[in-house]
Amino acid sequence: MDKTANPIVLEAKGITKRFPGVLANDKVDLLLYEGEILALLGENGAGKSTLMNMLYGLYHPDEGEIWIKGERVELKNPRDAIDRGVGMVHQHFQLVPVMSVAENVMLGSEITRGGGILALSEAERRVRELSERYGLEVDPAAIVEDLPVGAQQRVEIIKALYRNADILILDEPTAVLTPQEANELFRIMRELTARGVSIIFITHKLKEVLAVADHIGVLRQGRLVGIAKPETSTEASLAEMMVGRNVILTVEKDEAHPTEPVLRVENLMVKDDRDHFAVKGVSMAVRAGEIVGIAGVQGNGQRELVEALTGLRPADSGHVWLENTDITDFSPRKITELGVAHIPEDREKHGLVMSYSLADNMVLSNYYRPPFAKHYVIDRDVINEQGERLVKEYDVRTPSAQTPAGNLSGGNKQKVIVAREFSRPTKLLIAAQPTRGIDVGSIEFIHNQIVAQRDRGVAVLVVSAELDEVLGLADRVAVMFDGHIVATLDAADATRERVGLLMAGSVEEAVG
Amino acid sequence: MTSTTVTTAEKPSSRISGRTILIALLVAIGIAIVYYYIVDPTATTSVLAGTIRQATPLILGALCGLIGERSGIINIGIEGQMLMAAFVAFMVNVALGPIMPLGLALFLGVVSGILVGALMGGFLAWMSVTLKLDQIIGGTVINILALGLTSYFYVIGLTTRGKLPTFALGPLADIPLIGPVLFNRSPIQYLAIILVFVVQFALFRTVWGLRTRSVGEHPSAADTVGISVKMTRYMNVIIAGCFAGLAGAYLTLESVGTFERGMTNGRGFIALAVMIFGRWTPLGSWGAALLFGFATALKTQLDFMGLNVPPQLTGSMPYILTIVVLAGFAGRARPPAAVGQPYESE
Numbered sequence: 001m002d003k004t005a006n007p008i009v010l011e012a013k014g015i016t017k018r019f020p021g022v023l024a025n026d027k028v029d030l031l032l033y034e035g036e037i038l039a040l041l042g043e044n045g046a047g048k049s050t051l052m053n054m055l056y057g058l059y060h061p062d063e064g065e066i067w068i069k070g071e072r073v074e075l076k077n078p079r080d081a082i083d084r085g086v087g088m089v090h091q092h093f094q095l096v097p098v099m100s101v102a103e104n105v106m107l108g109s110e111i112t113r114g115g116g117i118l119a120l121s122e123a124e125r126r127v128r129e130l131s132e133r134y135g136l137e138v139d140p141a142a143i144v145e146d147l148p149v150g151a152q153q154r155v156e157i158i159k160a161l162y163r164n165a166d167i168l169i170l171d172e173p174t175a176v177l178t179p180q181e182a183n184e185l186f187r188i189m190r191e192l193t194a195r196g197v198s199i200i201f202i203t204h205k206l207k208e209v210l211a212v213a214d215h216i217g218v219l220r221q222g223r224l225v226g227i228a229k230p231e232t233s234t235e236a237s238l239a240e241m242m243v244g245r246n247v248i249l250t251v252e253k254d255e256a257h258p259t260e261p262v263l264r265v266e267n268l269m270v271k272d273d274r275d276h277f278a279v280k281g282v283s284m285a286v287r288a289g290e291i292v293g294i295a296g297v298q299g300n301g302q303r304e305l306v307e308a309l310t311g312l313r314p315a316d317s318g319h320v321w322l323e324n325t326d327i328t329d330f331s332p333r334k335i336t337e338l339g340v341a342h343i344p345e346d347r348e349k350h351g352l353v354m355s356y357s358l359a360d361n362m363v364l365s366n367y368y369r370p371p372f373a374k375h376y377v378i379d380r381d382v383i384n385e386q387g388e389r390l391v392k393e394y395d396v397r398t399p400s401a402q403t404p405a406g407n408l409s410g411g412n413k414q415k416v417i418v419a420r421e422f423s424r425p426t427k428l429l430i431a432a433q434p435t436r437g438i439d440v441g442s443i444e445f446i447h448n449q450i451v452a453q454r455d456r457g458v459a460v461l462v463v464s465a466e467l468d469e470v471l472g473l474a475d476r477v478a479v480m481f482d483g484h485i486v487a488t489l490d491a492a493d494a495t496r497e498r499v500g501l502l503m504a505g506s507v508e509e510a511v512g
Numbered sequence: 513m514t515s516t517t518v519t520t521a522e523k524p525s526s527r528i529s530g531r532t533i534l535i536a537l538l539v540a541i542g543i544a545i546v547y548y549y550i551v552d553p554t555a556t557t558s559v560l561a562g563t564i565r566q567a568t569p570l571i572l573g574a575l576c577g578l579i580g581e582r583s584g585i586i587n588i589g590i591e592g593q594m595l596m597a598a599f600v601a602f603m604v605n606v607a608l609g610p611i612m613p614l615g616l617a618l619f620l621g622v623v624s625g626i627l628v629g630a631l632m633g634g635f636l637a638w639m640s641v642t643l644k645l646d647q648i649i650g651g652t653v654i655n656i657l658a659l660g661l662t663s664y665f666y667v668i669g670l671t672t673r674g675k676l677p678t679f680a681l682g683p684l685a686d687i688p689l690i691g692p693v694l695f696n697r698s699p700i701q702y703l704a705i706i707l708v709f710v711v712q713f714a715l716f717r718t719v720w721g722l723r724t725r726s727v728g729e730h731p732s733a734a735d736t737v738g739i740s741v742k743m744t745r746y747m748n749v750i751i752a753g754c755f756a757g758l759a760g761a762y763l764t765l766e767s768v769g770t771f772e773r774g775m776t777n778g779r780g781f782i783a784l785a786v787m788i789f790g791r792w793t794p795l796g797s798w799g800a801a802l803l804f805g806f807a808t809a810l811k812t813q814l815d816f817m818g819l820n821v822p823p824q825l826t827g828s829m830p831y832i833l834t835i836v837v838l839a840g841f842a843g844r845a846r847p848p849a850a851v852g853q854p855y856e857s858e
């Protein structure tokens with residue numbers, strides 16, 4: 001099925017966009033055909049989100065033209081884009097957490113009973129109608145913050161459809177989804193294209209691109225370096241196009257040589273935000289020199305477990321030992337000082353101070369100690385020096401180490417956290433979703449760094465929703481289901497199928 | 513429509529118990545009122561009427577605060593807005609009194625008070641939205657400015673040409689207890705009560721309210737659906753200023769009948785406590801304002817009855833209440849998520 005015969009609905013011609021010190025887009029040309037899925041690939045900071053924000057009227061190109069449905073357009077704000085049928089689901093959801101689904105959907109294009117009075121039930125009916133027509137299951141009266149991410153994403157899509165979008169931009173929609181939710185999203189995307197909607201789809205997961213795209217555009221350092229067809233591409237060829245060199249997509253590591261246990265967890269019980277038990281009696285150990293991976297569908301207690309281990313959440317009962325110290329309910333600072341490094345799941349909330357410079361962010365855990373501070377006075381020079389060094393070492397794409405962290409692209413933010421956590425002596429590394437939203441080149445880099453830590457004798461605990469990541473990295477795989485560790489397997493026994501079954505909660509089948 | 517159905521931030525479990533507590537509280541208050549009315553009808557009526565009177569500037573101030581904060585702008589300049597409006601309303605009335613009918617002079621006084629409030633709201637919006645100045649500093653600027661200007665231009669010995677009178681609402685005013693308390697009031701007191709319901713409805717049932725709340729909770733979400741965050745904030749802070757202005761005019765033209773230095777006496781700040789206690793909802797704030805009003809009215813009544821209570825103690829009741837409320841409830845109530853943060857679109 002060749003869709004190039006279809007008319008062009010959107011065209012970018014020679015788009016250039018500069019930020020202070022950064023050429024984010026450099027004369028980019030892009031074509032989107034009606035009813036097709038155009039996948040957009042590129043390293044972190046390649047300029048994908050920037051380009052999409054311009055097509056949605058949030059940013060304004062410095063040079064170049066945008067054509068929509070055969071007409072040259074000047075998109076001054078999102079309103080202009082919405083009026084021309086462009087809808088966008090942002091990398092970070094743009095939903096008001098305390099409002100209902102229907103309120104969020106109609107916001108800005110409200111249905112009224114006249115006189116500015118909202119017709120809420122009418123809006124709920126519209127949402128229900130859209131959700132039935134496109135198979136986007138969601139309760140219009142639910143409060144958004146109570147919904148799982150997958151459902152929030154469906155709300156975002158309904159939001160676009162409600163505004164009659166026929167050009168839909170999805171910026172990394174699968175980064176926060178479980179594999180099941182992602183498959184559901186692909187079904188919805190196919191349903192939409194069958195009805196004539198055209199989609200631009202950004203992702204870092206090459207498998208997904210090959211599975212759903214009609215065309216593949218690749219950006220590198222702001223430039224469009226090629227258009228590929230999935231039929232004639234492989235993961236390796238796409239990775240090379242993105243990064244400009246050969247990328248090793250599997251983790252390369254030698255056998256582990258574990259020694260003494262560093263982390264021991266005994267019967268740990270932890271409650272979630274709603275006061276229900278999320279971790280229901282977990283016991284486990286991680287030894288120096290090994291990587292233990294926790295596999296599991298998101299929401300089975302992994303987040304609460306990690307938060308309890310790092311002091312961010314009180315344990316209800318049970319103990320956490322770091323070597324011979326009982327660190328249960330120690331403060332995060334104390335735990336950090338004892339040599340625990342943490343790559344948090346939510347980098348925006350727990351990882352970085354967005355308004356601080358990169359250099360400052362890189363000393364968040366030890367700014368108050370020598371060499372960064374002497375007698376309560378901070379030594380700027382040392383901090384800046386270390387910032388510049390780490391930016392180079394970890395290949396963070398930024399104009400300088402003085403740039404505020406908030407200006408970086410998603411993947412580069414993650415690299416800053418990794419740089420900070422790996423740059424000081426550690427005994428235990430806890431990494432939650434360490435490569436979420438990261439490009440293949442950087443995944444390779446971060447994985448190598450994690451393995452290097454292991455080989456240096458650090459005990460490593462990796463929690464990831466990506467089964468491939470856990471299987472690739474871990475020397476032992478623990479599977480978490482419903483607040484319990486239901487099985488711990490040696491890497492050799494941890495086949496995809498077996499771990500998959502355990503993740504779904506069927507212990508007997510997996511063992512038998 | 514009760515305040516509990518609209519505080520969407522709450523989880524279902526607390527919603528149920530919150531409502532039960534509210535109903536129990538209202539019933540208890542009702543019983544207490546009836547009991548005291550039987551014991552001492554005059555004192556009870558006068559305390560309750562005093563409650564409504566004292567609550568009026570507080571609820572107007574709280575509405576000013578919450579309209580701003582719901583859109584993301586903290587306003588600690590309510591005190592200054594009220595004071596300035598009180599002064600201007602008073603001076604306009606004094607100046608126009610001799611040359612036009614009394615009613616018209618009063619009306620124009622009130623209108624000019626409202627306009628001054630709006631103007632100062634515009635000033636606050638300019639400082640916090642356009643200049644992105646720290647909003648606490650912006651509010652402080654307004655307070656200092658108002659205190660300075662009104663003290664400087666103040667002339668001793670002036671009085672208004674009459675005050676806004678009370679008027680009875682026909683037969684409703686003849687109902688025992690309820691009549692004199694609720695239906696024999698002066699215009700701004702009636703208006704304040706009506707405005708509580710108007711703002712409550714507008715905030716949760718209209719396009720304006722939906723957009724306002726979205727801008728205060730998640731400005732970039734509003735931005736991405738084409739709502740101008742800056743415009744919304746400007747508009748809200750200016751509208752909010754009208755409420756503070758009305759409160760100021762109430763003080764000089766309806767309550768006291770003259771202007772005194774610093775006559776707002778911290779009411780603008782108490783109004784903020786009222787807003788927080790009321791969880792940023794108009795109905796909730798009204799309840800809180802009545803509570804504070806009651807504390808003040810009770811003090812007046814106790815002083816009047818010459819009981820053996822030291823006046824220092826009774827006089828400090830509203831302020832003690834403020835401290836208790838802020839210490840006890842401020843932590844638990846959830847303000848609009850983006851309050852106090854300037855918004856940067858690119």
Ligand SMILES: Nc1ncnc2c1ncn2[C@@H]1O[C@H](COP(=O)(O)OP(=O)(O)OP(=O)(O)O)[C@@H](O)[C@H]1O
Pocket residue numbers: 019020022023024042043044045046047048049050051091397398407408409410411412437858
């Ligand atoms: N508002 C901004 N101010 C300054 N620089 C910015 C801003 N937004 C993006 N940049 C810079 O522009 C470049 C492109 O960023 P962009 O967010 O488009 O990358 P991306 O391809 O979406 O990356 P990722 O895959 O990590 O999301 C980056 O170097 C980034 O630091």
Ligand SMILES: [Mg+2]
Pocket residue numbers: 048049050091171409410
């Ligand atoms: Mg991006």
